[in-house]
Amino acid sequence: MWYCFEVKKYIFILVIVVLSGYAYLQNPYKAIAPSKTKEDIAKEEYAKRVEEEKPYLLGHFSPVNDANFTLVPTAYLTYNTQMYLRKETLEAFIAMQEEASKSGVSLKLASGARNFDHQKRIWENKWDGTTLVDGKDLSKSIPDGVERFLKILEYSAAPSTSRHHWGTDIDINGATPSYFETTEGKKVYDWLTANAMNYGFCQTYDEKGLNRTAGYKEEKWHWSYLPIARGLTQDFKAIIRVEDIKGFKGDEYVEELNLIDNYVLSINPECL
Ligand SMILES: [Zn+2]
Numbered sequence: 197m198w199y200c201f202e203v204k205k206y207i208f209i210l211v212i213v214v215l216s217g218y219a220y221l222q223n224p225y226k227a228i229a230p231s232k233t234k235e236d237i238a239k240e241e242y243a244k245r246v247e248e249e250k251p252y253l254l255g256h257f258s259p260v261n262d263a264n265f266t267l268v269p270t271a272y273l274t275y276n277t278q279m280y281l282r283k284e285t286l287e288a289f290i291a292m293q294e295e296a297s298k299s300g301v302s303l304k305l306a307s308g309a310r311n312f313d314h315q316k317r318i319w320e321n322k323w324d325g326t327t328l329v330d331g332k333d334l335s336k337s338i339p340d341g342v343e344r345f346l347k348i349l350e351y352s353a354a355p356s357t358s359r360h361h362w363g364t365d366i367d368i369n370g371a372t373p374s375y376f377e378t379t380e381g382k383k384v385y386d387w388l389t390a391n392a393m394n395y396g397f398c399q400t401y402d403e404k405g406l407n408r409t410a411g412y413k414e415e416k417w418h419w420s421y422l423p424i425a426r427g428l429t430q431d432f433k434a435i436i437r438v439e440d441i442k443g444f445k446g447d448e449y450v451e452e453l454n455l456i457d458n459y460v461l462s463i464n465p466e467c468l
Pocket of ligand 1: 307360365366367417418
């Protein structure tokens with residue numbers, strides 16, 4: 197019976213050879229297709245990086261589960277809440293806070309990382325009147341969508357356009373203009389303008405005028421940790437498009453209001 201086995205073996209080999217030849221005839225160039233160029237690989241790597249970075253740039257992640265973020269100890273907080281920041285931002289803030297305390301200036305964190313969902317709650321509560329703005333229910337006092345959007349934008353960023361979710365941006369002591377009119381507030385602000393840059397912090401929304409014609413009103417409390425935030429601002433500019441900013445009430449006005457140029461990128465030139 198051995199010859200029967202041999203015959204089967206040769207038939208099997210013959211079938212394989214015929215099938216291989218058929219496959220080659222179907223696609224004769226596949227076997228000699230050129231390998232990827234360096235340019236192709238660089239393009240693929242860039243596309244991969246964009247896909248990975250996009251959710252972070254837009255705030256679609258949880259700082260609680262992100263290894264780059266850390267929980268801020270309550271000793272550094274203005275209010276008794278849970279707050280997360282990028283580790284580097286917190287380290288720089290602590291160093292700055294220690295130096296300020298030597299001059300009798302107390303610095304605490306009023307706000308840190310707020311992701312998309314958090315910002316969406318703040319935004320939509322103002323949009324539908326759950327949170328009153330200047331004592332008013334905006335859904336009734338400003339029925340026009342664009343006008344209402346602009347009113348909320350005076351002090352709140354639309355979800356995905358806030359820099360707070362990056363974990364690089366902080367509100368110091370009290371996030372209201374009135375606090376910075378008090379004797380203590382003025383002393384704090386004077387100290388920050390003279391020293392914060394030494395620790396990497398820049399006042400993101402400086403006075404509106406010749407240098408900054410669009411965007412949010414001045415926020416003396418909001419500071420960006422530039423060693424990380426500067427690169428993220430550039431990445432946002434390069435990667436994020438208007439259609440990426442969505443998923444909240446009023447998002448149909450994002451394009452009309454040119455939110456990226458007029459708000460996200462309209463910051464103190466020293467912070468760029
Ligand atoms: Zn802020």
